Amino acid sequence: MECWFVQEKPGRGGGLTGATTQEKSLLHIRTDAHSETAETQRAPADINPSRVYVITATLCHPSLNPPRGSIKKPQCEINPFLPQPSSLKWVASLTESALSPIYLQADWFSGSFQGLDQQLGVSTISRAPITSKTMSAKSRLGDPVTLDCSFWVDPSNPLSASGFAVEWRYQTRGDGRLVLAYDGKMDRLADTHEQGVSLDFEALHERGNASLLLEEAKVRHSGTYICTVYLPYLLAQIMTQFFSPLYPEPPSLSIHPSSLPLAVPGQTLNVQCEASGFAPLPLELNWEFKGADGKSRSLGSGSVSGHRQAWDGTYSQSTRLELDTSKLDLGRGGEVTCVAVHAGGTRRANVTLNVIGNLEKRLLNDLIR
Known part of the structure; x- marks a missing residue:
């Protein structure tokens, strides 16, 4: 095996070491201590004989x-x-x-x-x-x-x-x-x-x-x-x-509350999405809304928290979304989805939103009265 013999040059004073030197060397590896041959005793022309080593x-x-x-x-x-x-x-x-x-x-x-x-x-x-x-x-x-x-x-x-x-x-x-x-x-x-x-x-x-x-x-x-x-x-x-890990670990998602109350026009609801158990950083969190017509659109990232590290080295992060029915065109409701994009894969969790119209609101108020 061709090797390099590496050692430091003597220091120049002041406790500092000099640069290293490199010399070509040769290593013969044998499994039998008594198997030395003429080849192991002969040094190539470009290698100093003192830099030829034989080990068992x-x-x-x-x-x-x-x-x-x-x-x-x-x-x-x-x-x-x-x-x-x-x-x-x-x-x-x-x-x-x-x-x-x-x-x-x-x-x-x-x-x-x-x-x-x-x-x-x-x-x-x-x-x-x-x-x-x-x-x-x-x-x-x-x-x-x-x-x-x-x-x-x-x-x-x-x-x-x-x-x-x-x-x-x-x-x-x-x-x-x-x-x-x-x-x-x-x-x-x-x-x-x-x-x-x-x-x-x-x-x-x-x-x-x-x-x-x-x-x-x-x-x-x-x-x-x-x-x-x-x-x-x-x-x-x-x-x-x-x-560790060899493959990035994607997050587990959970939405709170798991079931949204019936919303009326002008009402604001808060929903939170928790991503946990992922590694490594970073993680991208977003919200999507899919209406009754089947069309999807982005609701933004919401208010995203800083990441937290658990005892096992994995991370968690959350996002909170305000659903203001007076500002957002949510129609009669639909599906609100939390989307987590990570190197380990994309994960989704959703919750259903129901919004009653003005007629249903009046009927509901009449029933309450």
């Missing part, structure tokens, strides 16, 4: 191996990496010093790969590769969601013999929070995990499947999720974008 990993995914001659290629970047110790509670059990990862006297490099059409994402630091089959996930509101994350280590490697820890964090627009953290060595969850999220612990221990399970997708779940796997000496992380 199970990364045989079609999106990382495009057809020969293809213009589109997977993206690959290699960076220098310096392990930094962490004292998080869910990684403390991995080492005697309660710090993980512990610094090792060695040159470490991290690699980030992205397959064709974002089919696969991989973040790997030497012996701790972590992968995601879906760099972005989408869902309808209320549906269960799986955010893919898996890690692979060589069981014979002494660095992986002391357990692991998994952490999921949410990050978007400067807002970050811990979603879930699990100490795999002590088999315990951190007390701060959110409601409605979980891991498949059997799959996690048996196959390294650290995927995050969301019981119900909500609008507030949209954003970037970061899966981090800690080993006794290393950590690796990968990001997944989640968009």
Whole structure:
């Protein structure tokens, strides 16, 4: 795989870092540690031999191996990496010093790969590769969601013999929070995990499947999720974008009152339409009137309120219409319809209006007397 080796130039003083440098590099991926060939030992003429890397990993995914001659290629970047110790509670059990990862006297490099059409994402630091089959996930509101994350280590490697820890964090627009953290060595969850999220612990221990399970997708779940796997000496992380909902959610409409009283000429009636449960913004609300002759005309948008956001991230908005029978040509009445135009679709709700004429009004007054 063709890669770029990227690192920062030394700073120019004052604590400022310089620009980054890029060097062409080559990465050989093999599934057998003893399968080195003459090809993996030979560097192309335009690549520095020190920038040829060979790793052993199970990364045989079609999106990382495009057809020969293809213009589109997977993206690959290699960076220098310096392990930094962490004292998080869910990684403390991995080492005697309660710090993980512990610094090792060695040159470490991290690699980030992205397959064709974002089919696969991989973040790997030497012996701790972590992968995601879906760099972005989408869902309808209320549906269960799986955010893919898996890690692979060589069981014979002494660095992986002391357990692991998994952490999921949410990050978007400067807002970050811990979603879930699990100490795999002590088999315990951190007390701060959110409601409605979980891991498949059997799959996690048996196959390294650290995927995050969301019981119900909500609008507030949209954003970037970061899966981090800690080993006794290393950590690796990968990001997944989640968009909820995949399809815009249209509003539900309700009209109040649901049944209009009998109107007389000169009378003014108020009717309100409530749109709720839609996402995302915006929403367009209008009123229509269909008379007894079957013809429809617009009554305008009425008095539209500002939008309100519910606990699940969806929105609501309302409009109020004054039906002034002395100003509006409503005839003997008809059908008053509230129309909501949204990216998820157009919704309508209607109520019947009956207007009595002057003769009926006199007869009605006589009956009342």
